Amino acid sequence: MDKMNWLAIAPEILLLVAALVVAMVDLWVTHPRRTPSYLLAQASLAVVAWMHAARFDAGETVYAMQRMVVADPMGHLLAFFATLAVMISLAYARPYAAPRDMLKGELITLSMFSLLGINVMVSANNFLVVYLGLELMSLSLYALVALRRDHAPSTEAAMKYFVLGALASGFLLYGLSMMYGATGSLEISEVFKAISTGQINKAVLVLGIVFVVSGLAFKLGAVPFHMWIPDVYQGAPTAVTVLVAGAPKLAAFGITIRLLVEGMSGVAQDWQQMMILLAVASMALGNLAAIAQSNLKRMLAYSTIGQIGFMLLGLTPTVVGTNTVSAANGYSSSMFYIVAYVFTTLGTFGIVMLLSRQGFESEQIDDLKGLGKRSPWYAAVMAIFMFSLAGIPPTVGFYAKLAVLQAIVATNEALYIWLAVIAVLLSLVAAFYYLRLVKVMYFDEPTDTRAIESTGEVRTLLSLNGAAVLVFGLLPGGLLTLCAQAIVKALTS
Amino acid sequence: MGLLSLAIWLPIAAGVLLLALGRDDNANAVRWMALVAAVASLLVTLPLITGFDASTAKMQFEENLVWIERFNVHYRLGVDGLSMWFVPLTAFITVIVVISAWEVITERVNQYMGAFLILSGIMVGVFSALDGLLFYVFFEATLIPMYIIIGVWGGPNRVYAAFKFFLYTLAGSLLMLVALAYLYYKSGGSFDILAWHKLPLPANAQTLLFFAFFLAFAVKVPMWPVHTWLPDAHVEAPTGGSVVLAAIMLKLGAYGFLRFSLPITPDASHQWAWLIVALSLIAVIYIGLVALVQQDMKKLVAYSSIAHMGFCTLGFFIFTELGVSGGIVQMVSHGFVSGAMFLCIGVLYDRVHSREIASYGGVVNTMPKFAAFAVFFAMANSGLPGTSGFVGEWMVILGTVKAGFWLAFLAATALIFGAAYNLWMVKRVYFGAVANDDVKALTDVNSREFAMLAILAIAVLWMGVYPKPFTDVMHVSVTELLKHVAQSKLGG
Numbered sequence: 001m002d003k004m005n006w007l008a009i010a011p012e013i014l015l016l017v018a019a020l021v022v023a024m025v026d027l028w029v030t031h032p033r034r035t036p037s038y039l040l041a042q043a044s045l046a047v048v049a050w051m052h053a054a055r056f057d058a059g060e061t062v063y064a065m066q067r068m069v070v071a072d073p074m075g076h077l078l079a080f081f082a083t084l085a086v087m088i089s090l091a092y093a094r095p096y097a098a099p100r101d102m103l104k105g106e107l108i109t110l111s112m113f114s115l116l117g118i119n120v121m122v123s124a125n126n127f128l129v130v131y132l133g134l135e136l137m138s139l140s141l142y143a144l145v146a147l148r149r150d151h152a153p154s155t156e157a158a159m160k161y162f163v164l165g166a167l168a169s170g171f172l173l174y175g176l177s178m179m180y181g182a183t184g185s186l187e188i189s190e191v192f193k194a195i196s197t198g199q200i201n202k203a204v205l206v207l208g209i210v211f212v213v214s215g216l217a218f219k220l221g222a223v224p225f226h227m228w229i230p231d232v233y234q235g236a237p238t239a240v241t242v243l244v245a246g247a248p249k250l251a252a253f254g255i256t257i258r259l260l261v262e263g264m265s266g267v268a269q270d271w272q273q274m275m276i277l278l279a280v281a282s283m284a285l286g287n288l289a290a291i292a293q294s295n296l297k298r299m300l301a302y303s304t305i306g307q308i309g310f311m312l313l314g315l316t317p318t319v320v321g322t323n324t325v326s327a328a329n330g331y332s333s334s335m336f337y338i339v340a341y342v343f344t345t346l347g348t349f350g351i352v353m354l355l356s357r358q359g360f361e362s363e364q365i366d367d368l369k370g371l372g373k374r375s376p377w378y379a380a381v382m383a384i385f386m387f388s389l390a391g392i393p394p395t396v397g398f399y400a401k402l403a404v405l406q407a408i409v410a411t412n413e414a415l416y417i418w419l420a421v422i423a424v425l426l427s428l429v430a431a432f433y434y435l436r437l438v439k440v441m442y443f444d445e446p447t448d449t450r451a452i453e454s455t456g457e458v459r460t461l462l463s464l465n466g467a468a469v470l471v472f473g474l475l476p477g478g479l480l481t482l483c484a485q486a487i488v489k490a491l492t493s
Numbered sequence: 494m495g496l497l498s499l500a501i502w503l504p505i506a507a508g509v510l511l512l513a514l515g516r517d518d519n520a521n522a523v524r525w526m527a528l529v530a531a532v533a534s535l536l537v538t539l540p541l542i543t544g545f546d547a548s549t550a551k552m553q554f555e556e557n558l559v560w561i562e563r564f565n566v567h568y569r570l571g572v573d574g575l576s577m578w579f580v581p582l583t584a585f586i587t588v589i590v591v592i593s594a595w596e597v598i599t600e601r602v603n604q605y606m607g608a609f610l611i612l613s614g615i616m617v618g619v620f621s622a623l624d625g626l627l628f629y630v631f632f633e634a635t636l637i638p639m640y641i642i643i644g645v646w647g648g649p650n651r652v653y654a655a656f657k658f659f660l661y662t663l664a665g666s667l668l669m670l671v672a673l674a675y676l677y678y679k680s681g682g683s684f685d686i687l688a689w690h691k692l693p694l695p696a697n698a699q700t701l702l703f704f705a706f707f708l709a710f711a712v713k714v715p716m717w718p719v720h721t722w723l724p725d726a727h728v729e730a731p732t733g734g735s736v737v738l739a740a741i742m743l744k745l746g747a748y749g750f751l752r753f754s755l756p757i758t759p760d761a762s763h764q765w766a767w768l769i770v771a772l773s774l775i776a777v778i779y780i781g782l783v784a785l786v787q788q789d790m791k792k793l794v795a796y797s798s799i800a801h802m803g804f805c806t807l808g809f810f811i812f813t814e815l816g817v818s819g820g821i822v823q824m825v826s827h828g829f830v831s832g833a834m835f836l837c838i839g840v841l842y843d844r845v846h847s848r849e850i851a852s853y854g855g856v857v858n859t860m861p862k863f864a865a866f867a868v869f870f871a872m873a874n875s876g877l878p879g880t881s882g883f884v885g886e887w888m889v890i891l892g893t894v895k896a897g898f899w900l901a902f903l904a905a906t907a908l909i910f911g912a913a914y915n916l917w918m919v920k921r922v923y924f925g926a927v928a929n930d931d932v933k934a935l936t937d938v939n940s941r942e943f944a945m946l947a948i949l950a951i952a953v954l955w956m957g958v959y960p961k962p963f964t965d966v967m968h969v970s971v972t973e974l975l976k977h978v979a980q981s982k983l984g985g
Contacts (some may be wrong), residue, residue, distance in 0.1 A: 387637060392634070392663075393629070393633045393634050398633070399561075402626070402674070405671060405674045406564070406674040406677055409671060410677075410678040412678060417675065420674065421668065424668060424670060425664075425667070428664050431659070432656070435640070435659055439652055439655070442644060442645055443644040443645060443651065443652055475560075475561075476561055477560070480563040
């Protein structure tokens, strides 16, 4: 029981070593595109992803580091997707970062460290480990956002992100300390036991939950803790925005499940109401505010808030007694939603970076004008991403919405059915601004007719990304089953 | 691969191929390939007509594969007497659309043809899907190509029209998605439409489901008062887009009533029939009057479409065999007639670039052959006996007499309004003296245009004179449907 079990955390150890090696190696790299360090990083990330995939296949739940961390299918699956997301982000970011003097060793190393934080978080079994992972990820991201030192908006965004992020971390830590006070343990499974046996101080616990949920809502970017998202998305260099918008969402989902579900499903009624409010507020504000944006990155930021709201809906069904069916249904649909969302978003930012070039940032929605004529292929790929975000079949985004809707309708409670109706009406609002991008690309005349420069790597990857959104839209079964397996294991262990 | 799968995926595959390979410098090859693909897609649907067994209401040409295991979603296809005719009709209209665009569309030809071929396959999918989610996926997927068609090749106000079209339809169908999720839960985890038909449901659940479906389908039909997207979409869409919209897409909504609303929520359907009948009559009478005052030919035909579709919904919700069959006949007939009406407007528009009635006058003098067709289709549109337009309306009116004389009387006034707005338009556009230099310079239809109008004229006449093949096919299915709807699903 109290073994260290180093083998269980081998992927994280490998990632740590690789990040350090890349940092060292990069000191000797003079190549302007950082090819040696980039390839080394991608190769080690690929190994990490493969290790998580193989372990997910084995389906075992192993505790390690004296029960500080748990290596279970959900952790492996989320870590696998997060690693994949970082690999894709780096590949999209490299051609963008190189001419802007941003492609330094730091970009690669820091993104590997933020990934390490993510992977630690999703396999945490202890409040302190959650916090450690969170800080490792956040600090790396703060630094990444500020990577362009001579660029005032980036610096401003980094400051906002840092100050608000530190506040949220404080919330979370404060909440965790109350939960420790109420239950007498920092270990998530012990907390769960303490709550289910009823030997707790309920008042302190509930107060703690409020702080924890606030902290998590900040990390997820749910309303009313969303203020940093538009500024950071817009202010950060797009190469970093893609890193902030991708893998960290998976981590935030992961710790929400770990803390609220695995730790505190016994007091689910208390946090569910907050989830419902967060979800509805996020969908309403995110989608309505997105309409008014003319800056593409800012619009995508508000759309993220709306999407997170929809995802949170899936976390609202409860474990009824020992019956975990409807809860598992809901959580796995949320997981599917977040995975689908992350990979669609990566592609979207990939296109945004593709359209930028030396001395020109493609940031306005109008910069997409006439893309259908300039480059029918990229326009089609972008249209697929937009339809997926809007939830129109046959794209993966549709099944994400469907999965969440059926999960909340299956609770058969009037409240949830009305929630479903509100959710679909607000996604109608969302459809408007996603369609507007399609409109700009196809219906408007191009104002800029220069050819789009792209490297073969990015071209292939973007095409694959678009194809994946479409293929998982036609055959979503496999991914749905994977998420369900992971969640069922997490709930029953 | 089954016949229905072929009818769905052949045009889609051809469309994707055109999108991938076509350029504007090989436009001619693209046109021919599109025509070959459209004709081939029509040919594969013919065995449906010849092989259809009209003596049973069971689903035929069924295909069933597991699609998404986790949600128990099946790739399940099949047609019965209610849906069979719409599969060949869709493929047929696509051929006409490809021909109609031949010389007219010169920009992004491959995308235009590709979009219509893909749309054709998707619409066949809607008519043949027997799985609720599969139906929904096809139903929604029709929006994407149509949005692009209106927005890229449409008129000056196309962006507004494209958005209005997309968002109106999406608003209705998203609520249907919630209804589908609810039915999935209620039926113990199944998306099988035929199983839903047998599912007992309490009264309030039926009412909610009924209205969720009602919104989705009423927008699509479109019924008054959610019809306002249609005139905009029709006016701005290119000719092919208007043809497909009127001929097929409106039928998706009417078909939805038959496949979902009536059999899944029979009690609520009976309870709320008065509402549908009232809205249908408003569409028939009020929209008929609105059509009368239009200055724009496309708008006139668009409003007349709404009025004609009112007959379909009226027929469905009076629960008599004549009414329901009449509604379906009206759907098929309207597919031919409205398609032809829009093609006629397209022929004029290609020459003069105006849709205003006032820009024309005396067209018969310069385009005698074309005027003959146009007048014929206008007659069919006003329900002249001997044309297909008469059969459906007459059946619905006869069926309505059983429900109440005054209802039938009100419905029958449509024939008068129909004659009024059609004939008045004919008089102003085609007859009289040559009005201006534009009309003087008109050249009569070429062989391509002649061919496409002639094919449609034959179809309209054939259906008007000898509608038996159409009504025979649907007879048993309609009887079964009515028997099913008459049974209460409450309590059981």
